[in-house]
Amino acid sequence: xxxxxxxxxxxxxxxxxxxxxxxxxxxxxxxxxxxxxxxxxxxxxxxxxxxxxxxxxxxxxxxxxxxxxxxxxxxxxxxxxxxxxxxxxxxxxxxxxxxxxxxxxxxxxxxx
Amino acid sequence: xxxxxxxxxxxxxxxxxxxxxxxxxxxxxxxxxxxxxxxxxxxxxxxxxxxxxxxxxxxxxxxxxxxxxxxxxxxxxxxxxxxxxxxxxxxxxxxxxxxxxxxxxxxxxxxxx
Numbered sequence: 001x002x003x004x005x006x007x008x009x010x011x012x013x014x015x016x017x018x019x020x021x022x023x024x025x026x027x028x029x030x031x032x033x034x035x036x037x038x039x040x041x042x043x044x045x046x047x048x049x050x051x052x053x054x055x056x057x058x059x060x061x062x063x064x065x066x067x068x069x070x071x072x073x074x075x076x077x078x079x080x081x082x083x084x085x086x087x088x089x090x091x092x093x094x095x096x097x098x099x100x101x102x103x104x105x106x107x108x109x110x111x112x
Numbered sequence: 113x114x115x116x117x118x119x120x121x122x123x124x125x126x127x128x129x130x131x132x133x134x135x136x137x138x139x140x141x142x143x144x145x146x147x148x149x150x151x152x153x154x155x156x157x158x159x160x161x162x163x164x165x166x167x168x169x170x171x172x173x174x175x176x177x178x179x180x181x182x183x184x185x186x187x188x189x190x191x192x193x194x195x196x197x198x199x200x201x202x203x204x205x206x207x208x209x210x211x212x213x214x215x216x217x218x219x220x221x222x223x224x225x
Contacts, residue, residue, distance in 0.1 A: 032211045032213075034213045036213075036216075041200075041218075041219075041221070042218050042219070043116070043118075043202055043204075043216035043217050043218040043219050044202070044204075044214075044216040045216070046213050046214075046215070049211075049212070049213050051211055090155070092213075094211070099157070099160070099168070100157075100206075100213065100214055101157075102154060102155040103154070104153075104154045105154070
């Protein structure tokens with residue numbers, strides 16, 4: 001069965017600092033990987049996705065993620081964090097579009 | 113309207129009440145989902161509908177009853193709920209034969225008193 005691990009429950013960074021959120025997945029074949037963001041009281045918004053090809057994918061709001069098969073990882077990065085990036089971030093994996101499995105999320109706090 | 117719309121945004125109900133959550137998608141997708149999001153817990157997939165047919169029920173108690181009358185609408189009927197059912201209920205849709213991920217609604221914040 002597919003699964004996702006987000007080892008960091010809570011991360012705090014200063015505005016302008018770089019950010020990396022970790023995600024490790026478990027899936028027997030080539031996975032489809034996603035990062036979603038959720039602001040308080042809102043639904044989840046898709047940041048970026050990886051299906052195949054270039055292992056570095058660009059997303060919205062200046063985010064990028066790198067797929068590393070050897071490490072079963074799909075870490076999310078941003079070079080310079082803005083206060084508006086404070087939210088909860090979810091990594092997800094699927095082998096088919098009908099079953100998306102989410103990690104437990106990482107809450108990002110941004111200090112000014 | 114575009115995207116996935118959920119109503120109501122907030123709902124407070126007593127344990128003996130009957131209420132329904134509504135989800136509507138305007139994306140032409142053919143799959144719809146209900147998720148439950150509780151504090152400090154992972155997102156829990158409750159139900160999956162593909163082409164209006166329920167394809168997954170993740171051991172959800174019978175006090176939650178889904179209905180999918182067409183590929184654009186999804187309901188979650190609630191009755192005799194418990195306080196631990198208080199949560200954010202998220203609806204999502206996708207195109208089942210593509211892997212573009214899911215589009216989520218803003219959720220219904222349910223409080224059972």
